[in-house]
Amino acid sequence: MTHTRGNKLVAVILVACMSIALFLGMPINPADVLADELPSLSNVQLVDGVLSWDALDGATNYSLYFYNETHTTDVARSIEECSYDIKAYLVSEDCNEGTYTIQLTARAMNKYGYMVDVSQTAVVTNYEYVKPAQLATPTNLKWDGTIATWDAVPNATSYKFILHHGLSIKEETVTDNFYDCEGFMADQSKAYFEVTAYADYYPTSETAVLAHTDITYPDIQNVQISADGVVTWDAVESASEYRIIIKGSYVNYCSGSNRSFDLKSYCDGRNWDSQEVTFTLDALLSNSNGTDRVAQTYSGTYSYTAIPKLDTPTNLGWSGKVATWDAVANATSYELTLYRNSTTVKKTVTTNSCDFSDSITTETTYYYRVVAVADGYRSSDYAESAHEEFVLGELTNVKISEDGILSWDAFPGATQYSWVLGTYGGYVSDTQIDLSAICEEHGLVAGDYSVSLTADSDYIYNNGEKISQMWNGTYIYRGSDTTPTPTPETTPAPTPETPKFTGGMAHVQDVGDVNVTAPDTGAMVIGTRGMSRRLESITLNYENNTPYSGTLQYRVHVQDIGWMNWVNAGSAAGTRGQSKRIEAIEIRLTDELAQHYSVEYCVHIQDYGDNQGWVHDGALAGTTGESKRIEELKVQIVPIGTSTTTSVNYRVHVQDYGWESKYASAGAMSGTMGQSKRLEGIEIFLGGCQYSGGIRYKTHVQNIGWESSWSTSGEMSGTQGQSLRLEGIAIELTGDVANHYDIYYRVHAQDIGWLSWASNGDYAGTAGRSARLEGIQIVLVPKGAAAPGATYQGITADDSRAFVEGF
DSSP: OOOOHHHHHHHHHHHHHHHHHHHHTOOOOGGGSOGGGOOOOOSOEEETTEEEOOOOTTOOEEEEEEEOSSOEEOSOOOBOSSEEEHHHHHHHTTOOOEEEEEEEEEEEEOTTSOEEEOSOOEEEEEEEEOOOOOOOOOOOOEEETTEEEOOOOTTOOEEEEEEEETTEEEEEEESSSEEEOTTTOSOGGGEEEEEEEEBTTBOOOOOEEOOOOOOOOOOOOOOEEOTTSEEEOOOOTTOOEEEEEETTEEEEEEETTOOEEEHHHHHHHTTOOSEEEEEEEEEEEEETTEEEEOSOOEEEEEEEOOOOBOOOOOOOEEETTEEEOOOOTTOOEEEEEEEETTEEEEEEESSSEEEOTTTOOSSSEEEEEEEEEOTTSBOOOOEEOOOEEOOOBOOOSOEEOTTSEEEOOOOTTOSEEEEEETTEEEEESSSEEEHHHHHHHTTOOSEEEEEEEEEEEOSTTOSSEEOBOOEEEEEEEOOOSSOOOOOOOOOOOOOOOOOEEEEEEEEETTTEEEEEOOOSSSOEEEEOSSSOOOEEEEEEEEEOOSSSOOOEEEEEEETTTEEOOOEETTSEEEOSSSOOOEEEEEEEEOTTHHHHEEEEEEEEETTTBTTTOOEETTOOEEOSSSOOOEEEEEEEEEETTOOSOOEEEEEEEETTTEEOSSOEETTOOEEOSSSOOOEEEEEEEEESOSSSOEEEEEEEETTTEEOSSOEETTOEEEOSSSOOOEEEEEEEEEGGGGGTEEEEEEEEETTTEEOOOEETTOOEEEESSOOOEEEEEEEEEETTOOOOOSEETTEEOSOSOSEEEOO
């Protein structure tokens, strides 16, 4: 290489500086050396398509290029190991045959934060790449009992085996040329399979498919309909349950031992007129991938004769807030629905009037519908009242005594009263307030102060809504008659400093190690966003400058590995040189520190972004089982009680849709309605660090029953990828937060609808009915406060039970 005189001078000066540095014992950074002076890589070898070399001191990774006249790999590969299988790459990318030239360079990060070459480029020429022949297509596919077999393919090291059984598919990778399907298929004539051969360095074979025989099923025998409308049938061998479909709609599943269904009761319950009712009957077999049909579908018709129908109520009206109508002959009760905008209240009465005073609590338009009901009769058609505009009532007997006591009569339907005195306000459940004491408490001077008072309610629709007219008045405060005794000044005890992060390190995809500086205030941020780069390893450095014992610990969930062990602050969690993404993280404080401080953290998740929000104190941040990388972590330590709120956040895994990308909270519905989609898994965690403690939960799963252990703080309960429905759930709070809140939850169950609220570890949902959960609401309520109403977030309960066991 030819140099100018200037370059020669720079080189001489550089050599002199290096000599002086070596003489003084100063370290030399290869990344700071000019390219012409960089060392050469040693022992570079190419054997059978695998390039290898000796590690170079100071290098953090190696960049590799290889190309020929028709193919160029012009994107650097950041390789941390000292070998690379070039032949495997060319095979996997279906590259052209020919002579390839290979260039290899060691790299490291310089003091300015840039990746630079730290070695001369080693060049390997004349690598002759010849495409391996494609593997032969498997032949001689056949059944040997329940064992699928085929002839071994030369050079093949594994086979992808796909079994098709009815509507189910099972996929496995095997190394032998057979697969035993016993336990998965009920009848080999109802299944066929596919086989594809695989091997390193060889193109995958074509897929071979077993000749498929038409599926044939036995008939369901001895199907009969009794005079009173009950359909029965004989057991079908291998069937685990039976499905009844009436008029094209899914109706019911019966267990294998229950082989009857009351068609007449079903039609009676639908209030149908007399008609010919079509129905079908299927025999099913449950397996790990769902259900298969194991018999011919039986189709039948039932001649339904309807019972007499009650007359429609007439002469609907209002007497104040009391709904009235004319009595209906033979009716024994009436079912009413009160409407206010898009919300409803349901009541059942035995007389021809209904008092809605506890529900009509806001100035707006109301109307109602009424249906007459009686045993032995079909319910009447509904009748609808006129729309009525209601005005809020006034508080009565409001007065202020000489000593400053504000009192009033109880207001119908009120659960609390809101008051304002001057610029101060609050709530009381009693019917009086000591205004004088409030003035003294806030150090107010003598004078006239405005006072307002309103009745509130959280019944049915209302969550702190005003249900009365506002009363306004004036309170004349004459000041305190006593001079308070001065309180001796005391020197407050010093408040210990909050433990803090002092920095950290992240190992980031394509970047390598990145040092992180802790901010003076706020959260420490580790990683990247908007660059689609995975975090592979995390180190959190922290200082405990408090008098409390304890430390910071964390663990990560890593691709292909799962949860790794907990490590203490200052240690790396994750992997290096394996190109494996961190998918989830849990962080906690220990011992006395955990009693006084909370660690909060939030992650940026592939495809989801920041939707999960902040979690704290050992809760799971991120995902498991979804193959989604964490790209960024925010973390901070705060005193317990810093947050003024506690929230419950949750999401579900829905049939065909997978995990919801956004988390619901505060009683919002998670799941679906009207789509017949089962819930398969659920994750729940608490937000805010108002109190120490957490949340735990367990589910009742199809074919499994109640889980034997609880899931906690963001962990998945249920299953994923097994097509198993959730049927029930129990949720409870733990630690100090349980002393301040009750947790309520209710579910939407197949064939029932929305059930009533369960709370604090009670069961919600069903068991023994094979009924899927389709939706869920969860809400926190202050300890001892009333449960949420039957109508909440625009959803009204269809059943007064929270948990239904059996039929």
